[in-house]
Amino acid sequence: MDKITVKIKSAEGIALPAYATPGSSGMDIRAAESLVIKAGDRGCVGTGLYLEMPLSCEAQIRPRSGLALKKGVTVLNTPGTIDSDYRGEIRVILANLGKEDFVIEIGDRIAQMVFATVTQINLVKSDELDETTRSSGGFGSTGVN
Numbered sequence: 001m002d003k004i005t006v007k008i009k010s011a012e013g014i015a016l017p018a019y020a021t022p023g024s025s026g027m028d029i030r031a032a033e034s035l036v037i038k039a040g041d042r043g044c045v046g047t048g049l050y051l052e053m054p055l056s057c058e059a060q061i062r063p064r065s066g067l068a069l070k071k072g073v074t075v076l077n078t079p080g081t082i083d084s085d086y087r088g089e090i091r092v093i094l095a096n097l098g099k100e101d102f103v104i105e106i107g108d109r110i111a112q113m114v115f116a117t118v119t120q121i122n123l124v125k126s127d128e129l130d131e132t133t134r135s136s137g138g139f140g141s142t143g144v145n
Contacts, residue, residue, distance in 0.1 A: 004057055004115065011048030017113055026062060026112030029090070035104045037096040042076055045092045045110055053084040053115075060114045061092055067110070072098025075111055084118070 010016055017027035032048030051059060061080035067073040076095040092111045096102045104110060 004054060004117075006054075006057065006059075006115065007052035009050040009052075014048035015107070017049070026114045028064070028109045029061070029092070029111050029113050031104045031106055031108045031110050033104075034106055037073070037094055037102045037104070039096055039099050039101055042093060042095045043104075045094055045104060047090045047092060047110075049090045050087060051082060051090065052087065053082075055084050056117050057084050058082060058116055058118050059090075060116060061090070061111050062114055064109060064112055071100075071102055072096060073102050079114070 008016060011032055014032050015030055017029045019027055029047050029049065032046045035043050035045055037043040053059065059082040061075055061082065062078055063074040073094055073096050076093040080093065082090060090113075094102075094104075094110060
């Protein structure tokens with residue numbers, strides 16, 4: 001498995017993200033502040049974390065499956081993208097789709113962070129595109145089920 005080196009800075013007392021198991025693709029990230037997100041509302045939670053990634057890398061912030069299932073809490077703009085040239089604090093936009101207020105305490109696991117390599121492309125303007133069997137069919141056009 002290839003490994004990429006990413007520098008991380010954390011506010012005082014903030015635990016660094018970590019993989020829960022050797023096969024985990026995401027690192028749990030924790031809240032650096034307390035917050036209550038009312039049922040049906042959203043909030044932005046600071047993590048106290050700052051990254052320096054190579055240009056070929058991005059970090060994606062994704063929901064934790066347990067919070068989604070048990071509490072109805074998800075990352076609103078999933079996946080949230082952290083670009084390689086961003087140096088500000090990682091903040092997580094959470095939406096509470098549950099029926100009860102969601103209480104966040106400092107240190108609570110609120111999301112997971114997955115790193116991915118990035119490919120930048122060159123777009124070439126064209127008046128025509130090659131046809132395919134699918135062509136412009138979308139939203140369920142590839143099958144009945």
